[in-house]
Amino acid sequence: MTDETLETVLTENRVFEVPAEFAEHARIAGMEQYLDMARQATQDYEGFWAEQARQEITWSKPFSQVLDESNPPFYKWFADGTLNVSYNCLDRHIEAGNGDRPAILWEGEPGDTRNFTYAELLEEVGKLGNALKSYGVEKGDRVVIYMPMVPEAVVAMQACARIGATHSVVFGGFSAEALKDRIEDAGAKVVITADGGIRGGKTVALKKNVDRALNEGCDTVEHVVVLQRAENEIDWTEGRDVWFREIMERESADCAPEPVEAEHPLFILYTSGSTGKPKGVVHSSAGYLLGAITSMKWVFDIGEDDVYWCTADVGWITGHTYIAYGPMAVGATQVMYEGAPTVPDPGRLWSIAERTGTTVFYTAPTAIRALMKQGDEWPNKHDLSKLRLLGTVGEPINPAAWMWYYQVIGGGRCPIVDTWWQTETGSHMISPLPGAVPLKPGSCTLPLPGVMADVVDEEGNTVEPGSHHGGLLVLRRPVPSMLRTVWGDDQRYIDTYWSHFPDQYMYLAGDSATRDEDGYFWILGRIDDVINVSGHRMGTMEVESALVAHDKVAEAAVVGRPDEVKGNSIFAFVILQGKREDEDLEALREALRAHVTDEIGAIARPDEIRFADALPKTRSGKIMRRLLRTIASGEEVTQDISTLEDENVVRQLQGKA
Numbered sequence: 001m002t003d004e005t006l007e008t009v010l011t012e013n014r015v016f017e018v019p020a021e022f023a024e025h026a027r028i029a030g031m032e033q034y035l036d037m038a039r040q041a042t043q044d045y046e047g048f049w050a051e052q053a054r055q056e057i058t059w060s061k062p063f064s065q066v067l068d069e070s071n072p073p074f075y076k077w078f079a080d081g082t083l084n085v086s087y088n089c090l091d092r093h094i095e096a097g098n099g100d101r102p103a104i105l106w107e108g109e110p111g112d113t114r115n116f117t118y119a120e121l122l123e124e125v126g127k128l129g130n131a132l133k134s135y136g137v138e139k140g141d142r143v144v145i146y147m148p149m150v151p152e153a154v155v156a157m158q159a160c161a162r163i164g165a166t167h168s169v170v171f172g173g174f175s176a177e178a179l180k181d182r183i184e185d186a187g188a189k190v191v192i193t194a195d196g197g198i199r200g201g202k203t204v205a206l207k208k209n210v211d212r213a214l215n216e217g218c219d220t221v222e223h224v225v226v227l228q229r230a231e232n233e234i235d236w237t238e239g240r241d242v243w244f245r246e247i248m249e250r251e252s253a254d255c256a257p258e259p260v261e262a263e264h265p266l267f268i269l270y271t272s273g274s275t276g277k278p279k280g281v282v283h284s285s286a287g288y289l290l291g292a293i294t295s296m297k298w299v300f301d302i303g304e305d306d307v308y309w310c311t312a313d314v315g316w317i318t319g320h321t322y323i324a325y326g327p328m329a330v331g332a333t334q335v336m337y338e339g340a341p342t343v344p345d346p347g348r349l350w351s352i353a354e355r356t357g358t359t360v361f362y363t364a365p366t367a368i369r370a371l372m373k374q375g376d377e378w379p380n381k382h383d384l385s386k387l388r389l390l391g392t393v394g395e396p397i398n399p400a401a402w403m404w405y406y407q408v409i410g411g412g413r414c415p416i417v418d419t420w421w422q423t424e425t426g427s428h429m430i431s432p433l434p435g436a437v438p439l440k441p442g443s444c445t446l447p448l449p450g451v452m453a454d455v456v457d458e459e460g461n462t463v464e465p466g467s468h469h470g471g472l473l474v475l476r477r478p479v480p481s482m483l484r485t486v487w488g489d490d491q492r493y494i495d496t497y498w499s500h501f502p503d504q505y506m507y508l509a510g511d512s513a514t515r516d517e518d519g520y521f522w523i524l525g526r527i528d529d530v531i532n533v534s535g536h537r538m539g540t541m542e543v544e545s546a547l548v549a550h551d552k553v554a555e556a557a558v559v560g561r562p563d564e565v566k567g568n569s570i571f572a573f574v575i576l577q578g579k580r581e582d583e584d585l586e587a588l589r590e591a592l593r594a595h596v597t598d599e600i601g602a603i604a605r606p607d608e609i610r611f612a613d614a615l616p617k618t619r620s621g622k623i624m625r626r627l628l629r630t631i632a633s634g635e636e637v638t639q640d641i642s643t644l645e646d647e648n649v650v651r652q653l654q655g656k657a
C-alpha cells in the first residue's frame, strides 16, 4: 500500500443515500434493520448463525452443534447435521411447486439460446449423477470440471454435489500444464470437459488440453466425459473418453441426493498465493451453502421477480457461489452468457440485459472500465430500465468507473453493491446491503451481519476508524462459509491464514485496508506477492517459475504495474542465460509470452518484458521488489539504491541502457 492510495481513497467524500423506492421493497430496509442484525450477531454469534442455518437450509438431519472450535484453526460448523446441496438447489423448489420456474436463460456468443427450468435442470443433474456413479465415482471422490460457460458446467457441478463427489473446476483459460497440476493435486477420477469453448469468434481447444494433460500423467483419471459444444475436431481415446450426451441418453433421471455431513468438502478451487504452487482451497457443504444463500438475499436482495445475471466464469469462485450455487439455492432465474462482451459489438451485454429483462447485474470493475472506454452510445442504444441493482467484485473500483456504472448503466436509480470477499471466504464479507447502507464510490462499506471484519496493526490491535492509517484486513471470528483447509496441505492453511498474530487465531485476508470516520472499509491492495489482474489473482512467483522454466532465462522477477483497464498488468524483468546482444529481443519477448501462456494460461501472459544484466538485490540477496514496482510504473526512482553493486542496472531496467 502506498500513502498515495490512502490519500486518494480518503478524499472521496460523496455519499449516495438509499433510494426511497429501493428501500420500500428491500428485504433489509434501513440502517436500523441492518444494525439490529449486526448487533444480534455480535451478542450471540453462534445463535445468530444457527438460526440462519435452520431457516435457510433444508437439512436431511438437523444439527445440534453450531461452531466447534476445539481444534483451531480447523473450525467446524453444524458438524453433526447432514444435507445435500443439490437437493437444496433443485428439489426443494420443485417440491414447493416452482419446477416450471426458469432457472437458466443461456445465450452463446453466436446467438444460440437455451433455457432450463428447475425441473429440467434436475433431470439433467440426475442423469449425470447416475452416469458418474456408473463410472465408479463415489462420495468423496474428486471430479475435475474443465468446461466453457454452458449450462452443462452448472449441471456437472450440481451432479457432483448430488452424489457427494468433490468437484474442482479449472477455468477454461488455464493451459494443459496448469490443468495437469490441478488434476494431479486433486487426484481426480473423472474429468468433465467439452470439445471446445467459444470466445471472441475463436474456439478454445479444451479437449485437446485435457488430452495433453493426461498424456503427461494424471494416472488417477479413468474417464473423460466430453460435451459437444464447438464441434471442433478432437482426438478420441476409446474406453476412456465418452460423449456427454450419449451417456445422458442411457441414464435415468432418478438419482437420489446423497446426504453428506455438513463439513463434507463440496469443492476444491485452486487460487494463487505467495509461492509458485497454487493452493487448493477446500470448501464445506453446509457453511458454504449458507453464506451463498444469505448473501444472495442480503446483498443481492434477490426476489421472485428478479432476473439475475452474474457475468463471471464458473472457473472462478464468483461463478461458483453466484452462478452454480447461490442463485440456484434461492430459486432465482439467472442469465448465463458464453462469449466475449464485445461480440458482435460492445453493446452485447446491454443487449442481453434488455432482452432478458435483467434486474440485478453483477460484474467486475475491469469489465466496467473496458466497456466505459467504448462510449455511452452502446448502453444508450438499449433499454436498461428493468435494472434495479448493480454489483461489482474482484478489485477496488475507481470512483470514475463507479460513477459511470451508476449513472449510465443504472440510470442513477440503482444502488451499487461493491462486494469484498475472496476465494477463501466463499461468499460476500463486506458489502453494502442495498436497502440499508448509504454508498460511497470506491468503498465496500460495512461488513455483513455476522462477519467480524476489522483493520488491525501488526500486533493485531484495531486501527481506529478515521485515524487515516492503513492496516491489515482480518476476520476476528471464523465465518460459516470460509475455507476449511488447503487440499493436502493443512500446514499451508495454518501458515498462510492463521499464523500472523502471536497468541490468537485471526484470519488474515492478505489485503490492506483503512476505515474512515463512518467505519466504512476501503481496500488498499494486497500485502503479499499476488497481483490482481482484471480481478483475478496471479502469483508473481507462479509467473516467475514459468519464465525461468524457459531455457534462455536465468532469472526473472515479476511485479504488477497499475493499468487503466485491468487494474494491474504483469510486468516481467528477465535476466538471460547468455548475452543479450546475441538475441533478437523482440522475438524472444514473444517466445517468452507464448511460453508463459503454455505453462499457465493467457491470464498470466506478461504485458511487458524488460531485459537486463542483473536484478537489483539487497546485500542479503533479496530482490528489491519495491524498486521494481517503481520502475515498472515509470515513476522516478527515489529509493536508496546505494546498496546496489551496479547502479547501471537500474538504468537498464528502466530501459535506458
Ligand code: WT7
Pocket: 271, 317, 318, 392, 393, 394, 395, 396, 397, 418, 419, 420, 421, 422, 423, 424, 444, 509, 510, 511, 523, 525, 526, 532, 535, 536, 537
Ligand atoms: C482478492 C480476492 C471474490 C471474488 C473475486 C476475486 C480483491 C475482491 C474486492 C473489492 C477491493 C477486492 C482483494 C481480495 N478484491 N473483491 N470489492 N474491492 N478488492 O477473488 O481471486 O480470491 O481474489 O480480490 O484483494 O483479497 P480472488
